[in-house]
Amino acid sequence: MFPERRQRSFLDTRVLSRLSGFPLFARTPMLGSVSGRHPSPHRGSSVEFAEYRKYVPGDDLRRLDWRAYGRSDRFYVKEFEADTNLRCCLVLDTSGSMGYGSKEVTKIEYARRLAGGIAHLAIQQGDAAGVACVAGGIVRNLPPRRNPAHLSSLYDVLEQAQPKGETRIDEVLHELAETVRQRAFVVILSDLFIEPRRLAGGFQHLRFRRHDVAVFHLLDPKELSFDFRRPTRFLDMEGGPALFADPSEIAERYRKAIGGYLDDLKQVMLESAVDYHRVGIDEDYEQTLMRFLIGRARGKGAR
Amino acid sequence: MSFLQPMFLAAMPLVALPIIIHLINQRRYQTVRWGAMMFLLAANRMSRGFARIRQWLIMAFRMAAIAGLVVAISRPLAGGWLGMAAGTRPDTTIVLLDRSPSMQQTEEGGGGSKLETGRRQLVRTMETLGSGHWMLVESATNAPRELETPEALVATPSAGPVSASSDVPAMLLAARDYIRANKVGRTEVWICSDLRANDWDPEGGRWSSLREAFLEMSQSVRFHVLAYPRPAAENLAVRVTGVRRQPSGAGAELLVSLSIRREGADAKADEAATSSGDSGRRSIPVQVEIDGARSELTVEMTGPTFELKDHKIPLERTHVKGWGRVSIPADANPADNDDWFVFDEPAPRHAVVVAEDPQAARPLQLAASIPPAPQVKCSAEVVAPDKLAGVEWEKVSVLLWQAPLPTADAAKAVQAYVDRGGQVLFFPPRNPGPEEFRGVRWTAWEQPGKEASVATWRGDQDVLSQTQSGGPLPVGQLQVRRHCGLAGESTALASLAGGAPLLSRVSTDSGGVYLCGTTPAPGDSSMATNGVVLYVMVQRLSEAGAKVLGSTRELVAGPASGEDPSTWKRLAGADEGLSTDAALHRGIYRAGDRLIAVTRSPAEDLAPVVADDRLAGLFRGLDYSRVDDRAGNVGSLIQETWRLFLVGMMVAMVVEAALCMPRPRPSPAVAMVGGAAS
Numbered sequence: 001m002f003p004e005r006r007q008r009s010f011l012d013t014r015v016l017s018r019l020s021g022f023p024l025f026a027r028t029p030m031l032g033s034v035s036g037r038h039p040s041p042h043r044g045s046s047v048e049f050a051e052y053r054k055y056v057p058g059d060d061l062r063r064l065d066w067r068a069y070g071r072s073d074r075f076y077v078k079e080f081e082a083d084t085n086l087r088c089c090l091v092l093d094t095s096g097s098m099g100y101g102s103k104e105v106t107k108i109e110y111a112r113r114l115a116g117g118i119a120h121l122a123i124q125q126g127d128a129a130g131v132a133c134v135a136g137g138i139v140r141n142l143p144p145r146r147n148p149a150h151l152s153s154l155y156d157v158l159e160q161a162q163p164k165g166e167t168r169i170d171e172v173l174h175e176l177a178e179t180v181r182q183r184a185f186v187v188i189l190s191d192l193f194i195e196p197r198r199l200a201g202g203f204q205h206l207r208f209r210r211h212d213v214a215v216f217h218l219l220d221p222k223e224l225s226f227d228f229r230r231p232t233r234f235l236d237m238e239g240g241p242a243l244f245a246d247p248s249e250i251a252e253r254y255r256k257a258i259g260g261y262l263d264d265l266k267q268v269m270l271e272s273a274v275d276y277h278r279v280g281i282d283e284d285y286e287q288t289l290m291r292f293l294i295g296r297a298r299g300k301g302a303r
Numbered sequence: 304m305s306f307l308q309p310m311f312l313a314a315m316p317l318v319a320l321p322i323i324i325h326l327i328n329q330r331r332y333q334t335v336r337w338g339a340m341m342f343l344l345a346a347n348r349m350s351r352g353f354a355r356i357r358q359w360l361i362m363a364f365r366m367a368a369i370a371g372l373v374v375a376i377s378r379p380l381a382g383g384w385l386g387m388a389a390g391t392r393p394d395t396t397i398v399l400l401d402r403s404p405s406m407q408q409t410e411e412g413g414g415g416s417k418l419e420t421g422r423r424q425l426v427r428t429m430e431t432l433g434s435g436h437w438m439l440v441e442s443a444t445n446a447p448r449e450l451e452t453p454e455a456l457v458a459t460p461s462a463g464p465v466s467a468s469s470d471v472p473a474m475l476l477a478a479r480d481y482i483r484a485n486k487v488g489r490t491e492v493w494i495c496s497d498l499r500a501n502d503w504d505p506e507g508g509r510w511s512s513l514r515e516a517f518l519e520m521s522q523s524v525r526f527h528v529l530a531y532p533r534p535a536a537e538n539l540a541v542r543v544t545g546v547r548r549q550p551s552g553a554g555a556e557l558l559v560s561l562s563i564r565r566e567g568a569d570a571k572a573d574e575a576a577t578s579s580g581d582s583g584r585r586s587i588p589v590q591v592e593i594d595g596a597r598s599e600l601t602v603e604m605t606g607p608t609f610e611l612k613d614h615k616i617p618l619e620r621t622h623v624k625g626w627g628r629v630s631i632p633a634d635a636n637p638a639d640n641d642d643w644f645v646f647d648e649p650a651p652r653h654a655v656v657v658a659e660d661p662q663a664a665r666p667l668q669l670a671a672s673i674p675p676a677p678q679v680k681c682s683a684e685v686v687a688p689d690k691l692a693g694v695e696w697e698k699v700s701v702l703l704w705q706a707p708l709p710t711a712d713a714a715k716a717v718q719a720y721v722d723r724g725g726q727v728l729f730f731p732p733r734n735p736g737p738e739e740f741r742g743v744r745w746t747a748w749e750q751p752g753k754e755a756s757v758a759t760w761r762g763d764q765d766v767l768s769q770t771q772s773g774g775p776l777p778v779g780q781l782q783v784r785r786h787c788g789l790a791g792e793s794t795a796l797a798s799l800a801g802g803a804p805l806l807s808r809v810s811t812d813s814g815g816v817y818l819c820g821t822t823p824a825p826g827d828s829s830m831a832t833n834g835v836v837l838y839v840m841v842q843r844l845s846e847a848g849a850k851v852l853g854s855t856r857e858l859v860a861g862p863a864s865g866e867d868p869s870t871w872k873r874l875a876g877a878d879e880g881l882s883t884d885a886a887l888h889r890g891i892y893r894a895g896d897r898l899i900a901v902t903r904s905p906a907e908d909l910a911p912v913v914a915d916d917r918l919a920g921l922f923r924g925l926d927y928s929r930v931d932d933r934a935g936n937v938g939s940l941i942q943e944t945w946r947l948f949l950v951g952m953m954v955a956m957v958v959e960a961a962l963c964m965p966r967p968r969p970s971p972a973v974a975m976v977g978g979a980a981s
Contacts, residue, residue, distance in 0.1 A: 096338070097338030097339065097340075098338070099336075099338070100336065100337065100338035100339075107338070191338060191339075193338060193339060193340075193341055194341075195341075220338075223338065223339045223342075228333075228335070230328070230331065230332060230333050231328060231329050231331070231332040231333075232332055232333050232334070232335050233332050233333070233334045233335070234335055234337040234340065234343055235334060235335065235336045235337060236337065236340045237336050237337060237338045237340075238338070238340070240340055243340065243343055243344065243347065244332065245343065245346075245347065246329075249354055249355075249358060250343070250346050250347065252354070253345075253346035253347075253349045253354070254342050254343060254345075254346040256346070256349070257342040257345040257346050257349070258339065258342045261341075261342065
């Protein structure tokens with residue numbers, strides 16, 4: 001009668017249960033369809049007073065504040081803040097470079113764990129969650145829904161995502177900014193191997209559409225240290241030309257290049273007000289998620 | 304660069320080892336699927352000037368380290384023996400040592416004479432290079448003798464200084480004969496000499512045959528000339544040019560003539576110095592010692608040479624026979640600062656004229672019997688060729704022979720006379736026959752249409768040399784109406800206009816054998832009517848012959864012909880040597896009742912240095928190298944420099960290690976933690 005519960009490789013129920021105590025907050029007002037725990041740009045019926053305004057014909061008489069009428073002999077309507085749910089749109093980079101992992105965990109596997117955890121938390125607290133797998137374009141898109149049964153479909157998409165193709169996340173971000181309805185929570189999981197200045201446009205487009213953007217920048221430790229010893233033939237995982245190099249000769253310049261890139265990227269993220277998290281895939285993803293959730297709880301409240 | 308163990312240089316290709324390892328390492332690459340290609344490509348595009356240079360430097364220093372090691376174990380030598388890189392140790396090393404007086408020259412700063420320095424250098428070099436056998440051919444005897452060790456070259460008395468000149472071609476002949484006789488393997492011949500022309504005789508005819516002989520040898524023979532060619536400026540050489548005793552009013556006096564010559568002096572510069580004033584004038588104290596009694600005189604020398612004629616030294620009337628020495632103060636070469644002489648009443652000059660033509664005999668008899676000075680007693684007797692048995696050869700100073708060349712007993716008697724130091728002047732017979740004497744014989748008479756005159760003659764030496772006043776003999780005025788040819792090996796002293804020899808000398812160990820191509824007969828030449836030349840020739844020969852007759856004798860240092868030096872008793876002398884080598888060391892010796900003065904060769908005072916090109920020409924086609932050293936040099940000619948290369952190797956390794964050290968990483972730029980940018 002019930003579908004057989006599948007064991008997902010990227011899910012750990014113990015981790016999910018421990019994370020359940022940490023709510024996922026949006027940093028900006030969301031436009032949900034139902035009541036939730038996120039601030040809404042509209043007035044609503046929460047317990048949190050917002051303001052008084054003059055009665056205009058047509059207003060619901062039940063919302064008149066009779067006490068104010070008694071004191072001022074004028075009609076005022078008492079308004080309250082509205083709390084709504086959010087649409088969490090997970091953007092999973094499935095380009096070829098996400099398949100790299102110097103140890104047992106690849107970047108895409110790590111991204112699956114993060115995405116699975118965030119989706120679980122979102123749907124658990126009544127928010128909608130969807131996923132878009134992107135590489136050269138949007139490979140697969142699962143729109144956000146808040147139906148718990150939708151979570152299984154989302155996991156399926158995550159599970160089936162394969163690292164393939166080149167990274168064109170800068171173009172994909174523009175497309176997502178237009179297709180995702182305003183005021184969504186966009187979580188990007190990628191290694192962002194693209195020129196930082198080309199990313200800036202996409203992030204600003206998302207901000208313009210009032211999306212709350214968070215980025216998990218996934219990097220393998222070896223990609224930072226580049227501690228190869230023997231001469232190596234590097235095959236491009238995104239299909240580019242191979243390169244033969246002696247690490248002892250090129251390592252220093254490589255580190256200089258990646259150092260400059262990270263500095264530029266950080267600058268772009270600051271300018272675009274993106275919730276940026278640089279994550280080494282050798283870190284415990286539970287800790288990563290924990291830091292992320294706590295950080296967002298601190299930034300909660302802006303409307 | 305020379306090497307003692309050049310076979311190790313075969314390992315030099317190991318220098319390519321770092322390159323080979325590098326290439327193998329490149330071949331052993333790993334393949335990695337890589338995501339962050341954009342950074343690799345960026346790194347590849349970045350300027351890599353220093354990085355590339357660093358890689359090249361590392362490679363170069365690795366190669367240099369290996370090269371240094373290989374060179375070090377090959378035992379490199381530093382020095383001027385550039386041609387010595389032949390490799391393996393020679394089988395035999397032959398040292399040709401010039402012991403002549405000029406090799407005793409020293410230079411400012413001390414350190415020993417050229418001979419001592421040369422021996423020292425040779426010992427060091429031979430010890431370094433090693434050899435199977437060491438042979439010494441020294442200039443006094445020209446006989447090869449084996450040295451047990453190189454150090455023996457310093458210790459042996461056979462390598463000390465002597466007063467005799469050297470004969471380098473003869474030494475090379477001895478070396479050649481040794482190599483041939485003993486069939487030695489690879490041979491090194493080292494010639495230690497000061498390159499004096501009189502020792503080397505570069506114009507001599509022996510060099511071409513020597514060169515050919517060495518070129519034909521199957522074994523490898525390498526020549527190394529350790530040269531000390533620098534002359535000593537301001538070195539003075541004194542020589543006694545004449546000594547004669549004459550009675551004076553109260554007693555007697557000794558008339559000593561001497562010459563002082565400055566070595567390395569430029570005649571033009573001296574003339575200029577003389578004309579400009581007294582700047583070239585030098586006062587030289589000359590000490591004269593007669594039988595141990597010394598007197599001193601000071602002479603003023605203004606030019607390159609100084610001549611003192613007939614300096615009178617009083618003697619007692621009874622002091623007839625004795626010896627003396629002339630010396631000047633010490634200078635660069637002690638070997639030419641003194642000269643020795645003996646004096647005695649001159650022996651009577653008795654000439655024997657053997658002539659078949661009375662017209663020729665008479666002028667000869669007259670020329671021989673007229674004394675050149677009042678105190679000289681001259682006589683001449685005419686002897687028929689068949690009456691030779693009655694001649695008292697012990698009293699003959701010159702033999703004048705105008706007859707068929709002696710044969711049989713007559714030839715033996717004449718030969719014995721010559722070997723004893725006698726002088727013979729042969730004139731052609733009426734009918735030249737097949738008779739030979741010492742390899743020469745007369746050929747047919749030639750009578751040109753008109754009288755021939757003498758075109759060339761040796762005015763610098765021998766019987767036709769210039770007079771004491773420097774003027775030439777009137778040889779050119781002689782008219783030769785007919786002359787007789789010569790067959791055999793002889794040296795022409797005078798030649799007619801057509802090239803025919805007029806006066807020739809046959810090479811002898813002692814004595815003199817001369818052959819005149821015509822006779823004094825009026826029908827043959829004008830030698831009788833224009834008798835100056837004939838008279839001078841005869842008297843000079845007679846004088847030379849008389850010298851061996853008296854109770855005193857002057858010998859030029861060298862192998863003494865007709866004498867037994869081992870019986871000599873040394874009265875005075877400069878050099879110390881073995882008694883058997885007395886003839887090689889200048890000084891005064893007594894042999895029975897006779898006094899013998901041994902002096903250095905006159906050529907030692909005059910000989911220039913053989914020019915570089917000429918020396919190279921002597922060894923043309925042979926494996927030859929030359930290094931110029933200077934007297935007193937304390938540094939080695941060659942020395943092993945492997946330590947230098949070992950140090951170089953270590954330096955290369957240290958630099959290579961420094962270049963290979965990783966630079967400190969700028970870790971903050973790629974830190975993972977703290978990446979949040981919210």
